Amino acid sequence: MSSDAIIPPFRSGAIDNPNLPTPDFPAQEQRFPGLAQEMTPQPDHGETSYRGTGRLKGKRALITGGDSGIGAAAAIAFAREGADVAITYLPDEQPDADRVVAIIQAEGRTAIAIPGDLREEAFCKEMVESAVSQLGGLDVLVNNAGRQQFCNNLEDLTTQDFDATMKTNVYAPFWVTKAALPHMDKGASIIVTSSVQAFSPSAHLFDYAQSKAANVAFAQSLAKQLAPRGIRVNAVCPGPYWTALQISGGQPTDKATEHGKSQPLGRPGQPVEIAPIYVLLASDEGSYITGEYFGSVGGGGL
Ligand code: NAD
Numbered sequence: 001m002s003s004d005a006i007i008p009p010f011r012s013g014a015i016d017n018p019n020l021p022t023p024d025f026p027a028q029e030q031r032f033p034g035l036a037q038e039m040t041p042q043p044d045h046g047e048t049s050y051r052g053t054g055r056l057k058g059k060r061a062l063i064t065g066g067d068s069g070i071g072a073a074a075a076i077a078f079a080r081e082g083a084d085v086a087i088t089y090l091p092d093e094q095p096d097a098d099r100v101v102a103i104i105q106a107e108g109r110t111a112i113a114i115p116g117d118l119r120e121e122a123f124c125k126e127m128v129e130s131a132v133s134q135l136g137g138l139d140v141l142v143n144n145a146g147r148q149q150f151c152n153n154l155e156d157l158t159t160q161d162f163d164a165t166m167k168t169n170v171y172a173p174f175w176v177t178k179a180a181l182p183h184m185d186k187g188a189s190i191i192v193t194s195s196v197q198a199f200s201p202s203a204h205l206f207d208y209a210q211s212k213a214a215n216v217a218f219a220q221s222l223a224k225q226l227a228p229r230g231i232r233v234n235a236v237c238p239g240p241y242w243t244a245l246q247i248s249g250g251q252p253t254d255k256a257t258e259h260g261k262s263q264p265l266g267r268p269g270q271p272v273e274i275a276p277i278y279v280l281l282a283s284d285e286g287s288y289i290t291g292e293y294f295g296s297v298g299g300g301g302l
């Protein structure tokens with residue numbers, strides 16, 4: 001066996017790494033959608049820590065919300081595994097998107113950046129057509145963009161807020177997937193980012209938790225529908241991860257400073273720590289995995 005064979009595809013020893021940020025974090029607030037590059041501490045998207053081994057060689061992937069957080073970690077990992085990657089994001093997030101594009105290009109892969117608002121069906125359709133034509137096809141779709149704005153009382157939750165959450169988290173994956181499917185063939189993979197909130201809804205995330213439960217049903221229903229076509233569909237359910245979502249209205253500021261503290265690991269996950277699940281689900285190695293959901297919660301479980 002060559003020595004290469006025993007090098008893990010992903011960095012090891014994360015749990016023991018004393019450099020992994022542990023709460024309490026400095027109090028910070030940004031306006032939605034927030035920028036990862038303005039967070040303290042900076043999230044680890046795998047910029048220097050993710051190592052690829054060619055598991056997605058030649059694949060073409062589209063990741064919504066690929067500018068920051070979990071989507072950015074998936075985008076960087078996919079490129080390091082040999083994929084060309086298109087990312088979507090809101091126009092205000094251009095600085096974060098630019099960083100991810102530069103990292104993908106540094107791997108010698110094609111990076112496509114498409115800003116726009118996924119709450120519009122027309123944008124979802126145009127964005128998919130643009131990504132497919134620039135990538136030359138589509139093998140992997142990651143419906144990852146999400147809206148989380150906490151609200152403590154049902155009476156204070158406006159119809160506009162409820163609608164924005166559902167449009168972003170439930171309608172957009174439907175619209176994007178509907179537009180993408182005609183371009184996806186046998187062996188393709190669809191992934192949706194759900195949440196631990198699908199199973200353990202918090203009091204202050206009433207609309208968000210419902211939308212994330214819908215994401216699990218999305219994967220489980222569509223997996224059955226698409227199995228005869230050889231297309232797999234799965235959901236990823238993160239627990240507390242250190243991303244812009246949490247400090248731009250996702251949590252009250254005092255809760256965000258303690259993000260992940262109550263988990264047995266005592267800290268939030270860094271986005272790079274969930275990227276291997278996305279890589280597995282996107283890869284041909286995941287060929288018998290469909291209709292499933294995968295947690296990464298920090299010890300508390302789903
Ligand atoms: P993030 O803020 O870094 O990423 C979310 C992205 O969604 C944004 O970057 C933005 O580009 C995109 N987005 C939001 N509204 C949009 C809109 N109207 N149009 C287009 N794009 C839009 O945060 P993240 O935590 O990496 O979030 C990624 C996914 O992970 C989300 O679906 C979120 O619900 C889910 N999630 C996060 C956590 C966590 O603790 N961070 C936990 C469970 C699930």
Ligand code: MG
Nearest residue numbers: 033067068093
């Ligand atoms: Mg962002």
